[in-house]
Amino acid sequence: MLINPMLSDDGKLPYYIQLYDYFKKEILGGTLPADTRLPSIRSLAGQLYISATPVELAYQQLVSEGFIASRPRSGFSVQPMHDFSGAEAAADPPESQSRMLIQAVLPITPRDPQKYVYDFHISKNDFSLFPHKIWRSLFQEQLANPDLLQYGDPQGEPALRASIAAHLRQFRGLHCLPEQVVIGGDQHLLCSLLGHILPGSNRRLGIEDPGYHLLPAAFARNGYEIIPVPLQEDGLDIEQLRDSGAGAVYISPSHQFPCGMIMSIAKRHALLDWAATTGGYIIEDDYDGEFRYHGRPVPSLQGLMENSPVIYMGSFAQSVAPALCVHYMVLPEKLLPAYRNLARELYLEHSASRLNQIALHFFMERGHFARHLRRMRLLYQKKHEALLQAIQLYFGDHAAVRGQGAGFHLLLRLVSSVDARRLAETAAAAGIRVTPMSYTWWGESGAEAHRNDAPEFILGFGAIPEERIGEGIRRLAEVWLG
Amino acid sequence: MLINPMLSDDGKLPYYIQLYDYFKKEILGGTLPADTRLPSIRSLAGQLYISATPVELAYQQLVSEGFIASRPRSGFSVQPMHDFSGAEAAADPPESQSRMLIQAVLPITPRDPQKYVYDFHISKNDFSLFPHKIWRSLFQEQLANPDLLQYGDPQGEPALRASIAAHLRQFRGLHCLPEQVVIGGDQHLLCSLLGHILPGSNRRLGIEDPGYHLLPAAFARNGYEIIPVPLQEDGLDIEQLRDSGAGAVYISPSHQFPCGMIMSIAKRHALLDWAATTGGYIIEDDYDGEFRYHGRPVPSLQGLMENSPVIYMGSFAQSVAPALCVHYMVLPEKLLPAYRNLARELYLEHSASRLNQIALHFFMERGHFARHLRRMRLLYQKKHEALLQAIQLYFGDHAAVRGQGAGFHLLLRLVSSVDARRLAETAAAAGIRVTPMSYTWWGESGAEAHRNDAPEFILGFGAIPEERIGEGIRRLAEVWLG
Numbered sequence: 001m002l003i004n005p006m007l008s009d010d011g012k013l014p015y016y017i018q019l020y021d022y023f024k025k026e027i028l029g030g031t032l033p034a035d036t037r038l039p040s041i042r043s044l045a046g047q048l049y050i051s052a053t054p055v056e057l058a059y060q061q062l063v064s065e066g067f068i069a070s071r072p073r074s075g076f077s078v079q080p081m082h083d084f085s086g087a088e089a090a091a092d093p094p095e096s097q098s099r100m101l102i103q104a105v106l107p108i109t110p111r112d113p114q115k116y117v118y119d120f121h122i123s124k125n126d127f128s129l130f131p132h133k134i135w136r137s138l139f140q141e142q143l144a145n146p147d148l149l150q151y152g153d154p155q156g157e158p159a160l161r162a163s164i165a166a167h168l169r170q171f172r173g174l175h176c177l178p179e180q181v182v183i184g185g186d187q188h189l190l191c192s193l194l195g196h197i198l199p200g201s202n203r204r205l206g207i208e209d210p211g212y213h214l215l216p217a218a219f220a221r222n223g224y225e226i227i228p229v230p231l232q233e234d235g236l237d238i239e240q241l242r243d244s245g246a247g248a249v250y251i252s253p254s255h256q257f258p259c260g261m262i263m264s265i266a267k268r269h270a271l272l273d274w275a276a277t278t279g280g281y282i283i284e285d286d287y288d289g290e291f292r293y294h295g296r297p298v299p300s301l302q303g304l305m306e307n308s309p310v311i312y313m314g315s316f317a318q319s320v321a322p323a324l325c326v327h328y329m330v331l332p333e334k335l336l337p338a339y340r341n342l343a344r345e346l347y348l349e350h351s352a353s354r355l356n357q358i359a360l361h362f363f364m365e366r367g368h369f370a371r372h373l374r375r376m377r378l379l380y381q382k383k384h385e386a387l388l389q390a391i392q393l394y395f396g397d398h399a400a401v402r403g404q405g406a407g408f409h410l411l412l413r414l415v416s417s418v419d420a421r422r423l424a425e426t427a428a429a430a431g432i433r434v435t436p437m438s439y440t441w442w443g444e445s446g447a448e449a450h451r452n453d454a455p456e457f458i459l460g461f462g463a464i465p466e467e468r469i470g471e472g473i474r475r476l477a478e479v480w481l482g
Numbered sequence: 483m484l485i486n487p488m489l490s491d492d493g494k495l496p497y498y499i500q501l502y503d504y505f506k507k508e509i510l511g512g513t514l515p516a517d518t519r520l521p522s523i524r525s526l527a528g529q530l531y532i533s534a535t536p537v538e539l540a541y542q543q544l545v546s547e548g549f550i551a552s553r554p555r556s557g558f559s560v561q562p563m564h565d566f567s568g569a570e571a572a573a574d575p576p577e578s579q580s581r582m583l584i585q586a587v588l589p590i591t592p593r594d595p596q597k598y599v600y601d602f603h604i605s606k607n608d609f610s611l612f613p614h615k616i617w618r619s620l621f622q623e624q625l626a627n628p629d630l631l632q633y634g635d636p637q638g639e640p641a642l643r644a645s646i647a648a649h650l651r652q653f654r655g656l657h658c659l660p661e662q663v664v665i666g667g668d669q670h671l672l673c674s675l676l677g678h679i680l681p682g683s684n685r686r687l688g689i690e691d692p693g694y695h696l697l698p699a700a701f702a703r704n705g706y707e708i709i710p711v712p713l714q715e716d717g718l719d720i721e722q723l724r725d726s727g728a729g730a731v732y733i734s735p736s737h738q739f740p741c742g743m744i745m746s747i748a749k750r751h752a753l754l755d756w757a758a759t760t761g762g763y764i765i766e767d768d769y770d771g772e773f774r775y776h777g778r779p780v781p782s783l784q785g786l787m788e789n790s791p792v793i794y795m796g797s798f799a800q801s802v803a804p805a806l807c808v809h810y811m812v813l814p815e816k817l818l819p820a821y822r823n824l825a826r827e828l829y830l831e832h833s834a835s836r837l838n839q840i841a842l843h844f845f846m847e848r849g850h851f852a853r854h855l856r857r858m859r860l861l862y863q864k865k866h867e868a869l870l871q872a873i874q875l876y877f878g879d880h881a882a883v884r885g886q887g888a889g890f891h892l893l894l895r896l897v898s899s900v901d902a903r904r905l906a907e908t909a910a911a912a913g914i915r916v917t918p919m920s921y922t923w924w925g926e927s928g929a930e931a932h933r934n935d936a937p938e939f940i941l942g943f944g945a946i947p948e949e950r951i952g953e954g955i956r957r958l959a960e961v962w963l964g
Contacts (some may be wrong), residue, residue: 006822018483019539029640033662127631136625139837144620149609149803158511179513185667185807186833192674196703221678221828223705321631323836325667325807340488346703351668353835368530441887 019058027067034080053106117431118472126465129375138359139227152350155177156183157357163364176330185325185351191218197338202247210440212257235263248281253288254298257441260403275309281308288407293381324356383461390473409460420455432478501540509549516562517732599913602952606945611857620841625960630781638665639839643845655785658812667807667833671702684729692922694739710924717745720752730763736771737779739938740922742885757791764792775863806838865943872955891942902937912961
């Protein structure tokens with residue numbers, strides 16, 4: 001029996017709630033069957049390097065709800081639930097019984113058990129305008145097509161690749177043909193493929209610091225050395241990139257994550273020049289490039305030059321729904337032969353559900369996607385304005401904002417000497433989720449070097465309903481400013 | 483403009499048809515716009531290392547169908563199609579027009595453009611008994627649930643993990659709790675994660691030779707040395723594995739691919755003993771373990787011992803449908819902490835469509851999956867018998883069969899001195915797909931060492947309808963035996 005709660009230190013949830021959630025889930029899920037003895041308060045606290053109090057609070061709560069019982073001299077043990085985990089491999093329980101039990105104990109659990117009252121999560125979506133009816137009817141239409149059960153094109157459905165290419169040409173200014181688009185069910189898979197087809201002679205990847213870490217973490221795991229490069233007012237410090245000897249660089253030029261600057265046209269040209277002189281590659285992450293609230297969207301870097309050495313990364317997670325698992329990259333023509341060789345070498349199959357791919361294709365092709373983006377942009381713009389106004393109203397001179405004007409978040413810097421992590425915990429205790437900026441510095445040393453910065457937070461406005469924004473910021477100011 | 487047809491040498495399609503298909507697709511897809519000059523026959527043939535004849539035949543066919551034209555002194559060039567690729571990034575074509583054009587030129591194309599008259603493909607499914615109605619209604623039910631658009635559990639839906647664990651315990655004899663199941667949208671992704679969590683000190687993977695190459699290819703790309711280990715009558719040569727110094731081994735013990743033997747219980751124990759003494763890990767691929775046509779299914783190796791150092795790999799591609807992109811692995815408990823750390827380090831998100839995961843969960847939980855497997859087993863058993871009988875009838879002493887009794891294919895060895903590849907080409911020209919056994923030897927040297935073996939072929943019976951099997955084998959015998 002493995003008792004191994006993973007405690008998160010990001011300040012979003014107090015330890016005792018994390019522990020309570022963990023045990024409840026494991027007990028309901030059958031991993032901790034009836035009569036399992038739990039570790040003593042002291043020993044679990046020791047194992048987790050935390051104080052005894054959160055463990056004690058969690059156990060008390062579990063006792064009061066009947067999940068565990070405290071017995072004299074034998075400590076805490078699990079109470080009998082539906083006896084799901086008792087089924088032995090060899091026993092072949094009657095099918096109907098086993099079915100019933102699974103149904104009884106396994107509700108579909110969301111990823112994030114705690115419900116925040118005010119959730120300024122950095123990347124959740126607002127589904128209030130989602131065109132559910134159109135979406136359902138697109139799926140229903142495709143469910144009637146039995147051909148879609150078969151293998152699909154390993155590179156992604158040709159129809160969806162064409163829709164993506166047309167969309168990117170029209171709305172993001174890319175130079176893009178369908179054959180350049182590679183669709184994948186997962187961003188790590190795409191990163192891993194990309195890591196294999198980039199020139200192997202230079203395995204150093206420059207990244208923006210602070211920045212978004214999913215892709216760099218994947219490259220690091222695939223043998224790349226990650227080189228954090230600092231930012232200037234108008235984006236990445238190209239001189240430092242040049243000095244770093246990196247062979248590729250990962251950037252978010254349309255709206256830097258998390259600081260929000262747009263990379264200046266001078267920098268864009270300097271970056272392309274760096275690539276031309278060094279043979280380097282540029283990985284352009286454009287996850288929120290469609291969302292700009294003043295003026296026109298900033299065109300992509302990829303489209304600035306024909307046959308540019310830019311890999312453009314995109315996704316439907318933010319613009320449609322994360323549950324789809326449809327991501328893509330647009331490869332420069334000169335990387336296509338390497339991709340095709342790799343696909344043969346690895347026996348690649350398609351990795352995104354064909355149903356989702358085809359439904360998305362028709363969603364785009366019939367104009368629903370462009371319409372949805374327009375409506376979402378207006379909605380997010382209103383939420384963005386509401387957030388700015390509320391911060392001005394309730395924080396006044398006690399805070400400064402940057403990174404506004406685009407995307408799904410902004411940065412709030414507090415005039416305070418309190419540690420950002422403690423402030424985030426205080427907010428969480430009041431039911432408010434905010435994310436400390438330290439989340440975006442690469443590595444221990446990066447976070448360490450900025451430990452004495454004024455506390456700064458990423459406030460996302462995707463998840464929180466428009467009408468709660470003002471109230472949430474008012475509460476946050478109350479909690480923090482007293 | 484990149485003109486780079488990938489010619490396949492597996493003998494399934496003549497070069498001229500591959501070339502014709504390639505150009506037609508690129509022209510219709512807009513990659514080769516009107517007036518593009520094609521390379522001369524001679525230069526394309528030279529680039530591809532083939533004779534001029536196939537190129538000439540392909541060009542002739544394209545001219546006759548109006549895709550290209552031959553002009554005096556300027557060679558071959560593309561004829562005007564729907565002007566899809568002409569849209570400039572900057573031009574913002576009117577939306578309605580661009581939509582219409584995409585629709586006109588992009589039918590949903592299948593992976594495999596050639597339709598064989600008799601398709602003995604090694605891994606395609608038979609959908610004749612697929613419960614389309616139940617399947618659609620499960621999806622329709624879930625489409626009404628807007629929560630399923632949000633992020634899911636990165637490890638896979640807890641409900642589906644529980645259904646998988648229950649199924650594997652009951653039908654494959656595994657020791658398996660839901661927390662051990664990791665669901666992924668792609669097998670490479672799972673392989674890549676697994677490569678990261680196996681002990682890093684020994685990056686040598688033993689594989690069955692001959693065997694299935696997708697997973698070894700993925701491990702090879704992730705820095706593993708692949709060590710081919712020969713087979714004996716009852717499975718992998720454990721002594722040679724022991725001598726090889728491998729730190730992990732990849733096997734298909736229930737029905738070896740492609741030779742079909744069941745690993746003997748003595749070998750299974752020896753293999754577990756190897757793992758215990760060396761600290762090695764065993765990766766068990768059980769892709770067709772549910773399909774045995776005489777007697778009971780062979781229980782999994784994983785279930786032979788509690789807490790065995792076995793990673794069990796499974797998928798719904800064969801048992802339900804490849805289009806779903808739902809695969810999984812069952813990790814030993816002792817690898818769970820490493821997996822969880824990795825998931826945090828890489829910011830893992832779920833990689834399989836949540837809709838597909840939940841639909842599959844209910845498909846299993848309501849008993850449809852077990853019922854479907856029973857019906858499929860009977861269907862495949864009948865096809866398997868029909869294939870054996872037809873081979874006996876039409877080939878008699880001219881061929882020998884092995885690997886029968888389970889799964890979706892058997893091996894046919896021909897008494898002949900003709901090269902297997904040439905025989906496969908002859909069959910393909912007659913509309914019959916068979917796959918030379920050489921496909922399953924690891925590396926150039928493996929294939930080379932067996933070049934003088936009697937010609938042997940993998941005949942899959944998944945794709946071909948039952949009623950065509952006899953006819954297909956009769957034709958094959960005609961073509962080969964004359």
